[in-house]
Amino acid sequence: MADSITITDNRTGESVEIPITNGGVAAADWSKFLPGVWFYDPGFMSTAACESAITYLDGEAGILRYRGYPIEQLAERSSYLEVAYLLLHGDLPTADQFEAWRHEITMHTFIHENVRKRFLEGFHYDAHPMGMLVSAVAALSTFYLDAKEIFDPASRNKQIIRLIAKMPTLAAAAHRFSVGMPFVYPDNSLDFASNFLSMMWKVAEPRFEADPVLSRALDVLFILHADHEQNCSTTAMRVVGSSHADPYSATAAAAAALYGPRHGGANEAVIKMLTEIGSIDNVPDFIAGVKAGNGRLQGFGHRVYKSYDPRAKIIKHTADQVFEVTGKNPLLDIALKLEEIALSDEYFTSRRLYPNVDFYSGLIYQAMGFPLEMFPVLFAIPRTAGWLAHWQEMLDQDSKIARPRQLYIGTEPRDYVGIDARS
Numbered sequence: 001m002a003d004s005i006t007i008t009d010n011r012t013g014e015s016v017e018i019p020i021t022n023g024g025v026a027a028a029d030w031s032k033f034l035p036g037v038w039f040y041d042p043g044f045m046s047t048a049a050c051e052s053a054i055t056y057l058d059g060e061a062g063i064l065r066y067r068g069y070p071i072e073q074l075a076e077r078s079s080y081l082e083v084a085y086l087l088l089h090g091d092l093p094t095a096d097q098f099e100a101w102r103h104e105i106t107m108h109t110f111i112h113e114n115v116r117k118r119f120l121e122g123f124h125y126d127a128h129p130m131g132m133l134v135s136a137v138a139a140l141s142t143f144y145l146d147a148k149e150i151f152d153p154a155s156r157n158k159q160i161i162r163l164i165a166k167m168p169t170l171a172a173a174a175h176r177f178s179v180g181m182p183f184v185y186p187d188n189s190l191d192f193a194s195n196f197l198s199m200m201w202k203v204a205e206p207r208f209e210a211d212p213v214l215s216r217a218l219d220v221l222f223i224l225h226a227d228h229e230q231n232c233s234t235t236a237m238r239v240v241g242s243s244h245a246d247p248y249s250a251t252a253a254a255a256a257a258l259y260g261p262r263h264g265g266a267n268e269a270v271i272k273m274l275t276e277i278g279s280i281d282n283v284p285d286f287i288a289g290v291k292a293g294n295g296r297l298q299g300f301g302h303r304v305y306k307s308y309d310p311r312a313k314i315i316k317h318t319a320d321q322v323f324e325v326t327g328k329n330p331l332l333d334i335a336l337k338l339e340e341i342a343l344s345d346e347y348f349t350s351r352r353l354y355p356n357v358d359f360y361s362g363l364i365y366q367a368m369g370f371p372l373e374m375f376p377v378l379f380a381i382p383r384t385a386g387w388l389a390h391w392q393e394m395l396d397q398d399s400k401i402a403r404p405r406q407l408y409i410g411t412e413p414r415d416y417v418g419i420d421a422r423s
């Protein structure tokens, strides 16, 4: 049997055979054959927009790999900074390469004083930290004019390092401003996650000592969120980057996509749902309501995963470790009961609805003291590595500017009528 498809134009009777390569058929082949006929695919449900060597995801089997490495092994043995290097460079670093990478990132954690004083402090007192982050990242492009040199390898590498390094600083600064606390400068003697926790929580002590269990848990969450192939924000990154905009502007666009509740806000929705349920006794009624069509079980189901999200399994384990330090999040019992009932209920099993990454991550963040508004910000910090890996790959592929077609459904041509003559 040939590994190809045949398209026949019934208007002419002509056919074209197109090979199936890597699970896809090249649109260029059939669009030459069918000029002016567009493939209608809202939400890109059936469209592969690029070839990518970064992340492999099999939603049927519940598999996620970065550059070939299973997510379980990376979460168990690696660190976020090592994973960021892996995503961007394609291979794990040697000891020397890692030390140079860690040093570079650490030396770029500071932000220009004017970013803080003129931009961040210019926001309204109750500004949402994610809105502040999106704006501050975009503003960075005005500080680093060399960022426009996107085909100069040295410049490109420098912006990548700056972005990965400064994200936690901007994120913590946005939080501190929104709660009226003074800015905390980075402490370059600390590792990536501990430094972020220090910038978040330090008060008057000379040095903030993060609990190592919490630092590690955050680092694991950063690993799990570092990339997820062509999701909404990564697509935004690639689309904006395809116009050859600088990486700060493209990253700001990606972060803006992440701001939306359908993407970066689902774990917040889980916490709200669990809070509304309020007690384990109310779980059966809540499930019955969902089955009757009253809302959704937040943190369940996924566009791609049709089995247990592998990240959710790891997070569940991380949650246990965090709760040993912070005390159990009182919403955990409700979450566990929901999961237990849903996993044995025909409504959910027949639709292949399983817990996704967001089902437990919010519980961890909340137990660690992060306010709900910080949840998308916590997602943006590590996803920056994934966004940049895709941006770089897209530029190296010399990809075309993203410019989809549309099916026009508006009115036929008509003549302009002066305002006095309109009825």
Ligand SMILES: CC(C)(COP(=O)(O)OP(=O)(O)OC[C@H]1O[C@@H](n2cnc3c(N)ncnc32)[C@H](O)[C@@H]1OP(=O)(O)O)[C@@H](O)C(=O)NCCC(=O)NCCS
Binding pocket: 262, 266, 290, 295, 296, 297, 298, 299, 300, 301, 302, 303, 304, 351, 353, 356, 357, 358
């Ligand atoms: C993630 C999500 C948007 C994926 O949606 P999708 O792939 O477009 O799937 P659909 O919306 O077509 O849902 C398919 C069926 O499952 C049901 N379903 C999907 N997710 C559900 C959920 N969380 N709770 C209850 N029912 C759900 C739908 O009602 C639909 O049922 P039907 O066939 O009887 O109409 C969806 O599962 C969802 O809304 N989940 C909750 C929000 C969430 O956790 N988002 C984070 C994703 S990481």
